Amino acid sequence: MMKKVREFDNILDECLERVIKGETVEVCLADYPDYAAELEPLLRTALDTREAAAIEPRPEFRDKARYQFQAALREMEPEKSRGFFSWQPRWVTVVAIVVVLLLAGSGTVVAASNSLPGEFLYPVKMATEAVQLVFTPSALGKAELYARLADKRIDEIIRMAEKGKVKQVERATERLNSHLIAMAALDIPGGEELLEAEIATFEAAPAPAPVEEAPLAAVEEESVIAAPRAAGPPEDVGPNERARLRGLLSRHAVENWNALLAAWEAAPESLRAALEQALEVAAAGYEQALRNLE
Amino acid sequence: MQDEESLIRRAQQRDPMALTQLYEENFDKIYRYIVLKIGDRTEAEDMTQQVFLNALKSISSYRWKGMPFSSWLYRIAHNQVVDYYRKKSKRATVPLDESIKAGDDDPQRTAERVVEIEELALATKKLTGAQQEVISLRFAAELSVAEVAKAMGKSVGAVKALQHSAIAALRRVMAVGTG
Numbered sequence: 089m090m091k092k093v094r095e096f097d098n099i100l101d102e103c104l105e106r107v108i109k110g111e112t113v114e115v116c117l118a119d120y121p122d123y124a125a126e127l128e129p130l131l132r133t134a135l136d137t138r139e140a141a142a143i144e145p146r147p148e149f150r151d152k153a154r155y156q157f158q159a160a161l162r163e164m165e166p167e168k169s170r171g172f173f174s175w176q177p178r179w180v181t182v183v184a185i186v187v188v189l190l191l192a193g194s195g196t197v198v199a200a201s202n203s204l205p206g207e208f209l210y211p212v213k214m215a216t217e218a219v220q221l222v223f224t225p226s227a228l229g230k231a232e233l234y235a236r237l238a239d240k241r242i243d244e245i246i247r248m249a250e251k252g253k254v255k256q257v258e259r260a261t262e263r264l265n266s267h268l269i270a271m272a273a274l275d276i277p278g279g280e281e282l283l284e285a286e287i288a289t290f291e292a293a294p295a296p297a298p299v300e301e302a303p304l305a306a307v308e309e310e311s312v313i314a315a316p317r318a319a320g321p322p323e324d325v326g327p328n329e330r331a332r333l334r335g336l337l338s339r340h341a342v343e344n345w346n347a348l349l350a351a352w353e354a355a356p357e358s359l360r361a362a363l364e365q366a367l368e369v370a371a372a373g374y375e376q377a378l379r380n381l382e
Numbered sequence: 383m384q385d386e387e388s389l390i391r392r393a394q395q396r397d398p399m400a401l402t403q404l405y406e407e408n409f410d411k412i413y414r415y416i417v418l419k420i421g422d423r424t425e426a427e428d429m430t431q432q433v434f435l436n437a438l439k440s441i442s443s444y445r446w447k448g449m450p451f452s453s454w455l456y457r458i459a460h461n462q463v464v465d466y467y468r469k470k471s472k473r474a475t476v477p478l479d480e481s482i483k484a485g486d487d488d489p490q491r492t493a494e495r496v497v498e499i500e501e502l503a504l505a506t507k508k509l510t511g512a513q514q515e516v517i518s519l520r521f522a523a524e525l526s527v528a529e530v531a532k533a534m535g536k537s538v539g540a541v542k543a544l545q546h547s548a549i550a551a552l553r554r555v556m557a558v559g560t561g
Contacts, residue, residue: 097542100549101527130546133553134521140498141522145413149427157405157434161398164438258388265392372399 099123104134205244205256227276228329231377234271235337238264238373242344245366246351249359257362261369268373272380276330334381341374387446394442401441405434408452412459414522419463419514421503429462436462453533456519505555513548520545 103116113131117124145153200212217237224230241264248256348370352363392400412433416426436458444454506514512534519530531541 094539094543097539097546100546101542104545105526129553130549133556134549136498137502137517137549137552138521138524140502141414141418143414143417143423143499145410145427145430150409153409153427153431153434154405156431157438158402160435160438161396161401164396258385262388262391265397266395269395269397368399 096123096126100127100130103127103131107131107135108138204247205260206253227274228333231271231274231276231333231337231381234267234274234377235333235340238267238271239340239344241267242348242366242370245363246347249351249355249363252356252359254359254362257359257366261362261366264366265369265373268369268377272373272376274380276333276381330381334378337374337381338378341370341378345370345374386451390444390446390451394444401438404451408455409434411452411523411525412455414524415456415459415518416463417499418503418506418518418522419459420466421500421507425466429459429466433459433462449532450529452523452525453529456523456533460515501556502552505552508555509548509551512544513551516541516544516548517552 099120103113103120106116107113113128113135116131117128120127200209200216203209203213217240220233221230224233241260244260245257245264248260345367348363348367352360352367355363389400389403393404409430413426413430416429416433417423420426420429433455437455444451506517509517515534516530519525519533520527525533527538527541527545530545531538534541536544
């Protein structure tokens with residue numbers, strides 16, 4: 089008896105799914121003639137229930153709610169980058185910093201800097217980057233560092249895609265997203281000065297002075313660990329520094345986007361969704377980071 | 383297609399794109415779930431908004447355990463509904479038919495729809511708590527049986543049995559109502 093009831097529960101659910109997907113009630117009843125008399129009224133009631141419940145929110149309400157949700161989103165403080173150390177107990181942080189400092193300049197750290205996700209030395213690479221962030225107190229320095237880390241993540245995404253590793257592409261994309269969000273959340277001084285300087289330049293001369301761009305590659309990997317900088321007075325970020333960073337970042341955004349696009353074009357179908365996600369994250373992340381420098 | 387776990391991880395980092403995607407994917411379903419639970423469209427609008435604002439505030443505390451993200455939202459919505467009924471006795475409520483009128487421009491269609499929703503909302507109140515939950519999740523939120531099972535912490539077989547008894551009970555209640 090119990091078995092029969094369970095069988096009927098299954099048949100009812102199967103028919104319900106089929107009818108929801110577009111089959112007629114009659115077709116399903118024809119497949120189960122022994123149960124048809126009991127099934128039909130239940131299916132009709134279920135369909136009536138589903139139809140009655142399928143109300144749409146009013147468009148005005150939908151717009152208002154969406155606006156309020158987006159406003160609440162804008163008011164939220166971006167989450168501090170949940171980097172390597174945020175998941176570890178304090179003693180692990182201390183030990184990791186000491187070990188990385190001791191290894192600085194050694195072959196291990198240099199080798200780790202070229203490692204890829206999933207490789208033995210990759211956690212050393214992550215720890216090294218986290219230590220670099222700890223010893224980069226200024227917002228401008230952090231922004232440059234995040235820009236370099238984003239370049240590394242994009243390189244990893246492309247290399248992992250070449251190896252056909254979808255999961256690793258997704259993980260590297262998440263790390264890329266964290267870097268870009270963290271960069272967009274930095275409080276980099278000099279924005280008002282820049283605006284004033286731009287107005288002054290505009291009023292004083294028809295052509296603004298060209299902004300000198302220091303190549304990012306020149307400062308990258310000078311040493312694997314950046315020398316610890318003493319936390320001094322508030323950084324003096326002139327408008328040119330800010331504009332230099334903005335120019336640099338926009339150049340990297342374009343180059344990285346093109347590299348990802350080329351990887352997407354060359355990728356097999358199985359990798360395309362993951363690379364599309366990376367393209368989406370890069371486009372939105374760089375846009376937010378650049379807006380933060382306006 | 384990016385998996386939900388990675389989408390949620392991005393949302394927990396307060397990534398606006400990921401949060402907006404979760405919002406858009408679940409908004410209508412949460413709204414329907416609440417309307418069917420309380421039978422009051424105006425109140426349901428405020429409560430739906432509140433569900434998403436609450437979710438936004440507490441998303442960092444969400445822990446991925448292989449359950450669909452929507453089941454967490456339905457739990458927040460369910461708590462809102464419980465709160466609503468707790469406070470209901472202390473204040474006047476907007477009658478269902480009054481609130482529905484605002485939502486549809488076609489009077490003929492509105493009249494039909496009002497009867498259906500009113501009937502349904504009243505009829506579901508006659509069911510047991512578990513039956514009500516299955517009807518709301520299965521037909522308003524449009525979850526599959528497997529998703530309902532995860533959201534309610536029951537086996538698939540138990541949900542199928544509940545679905546059967548709930549539909550049969552609804553049919554009886556509605557037949558009495560129209561008879």
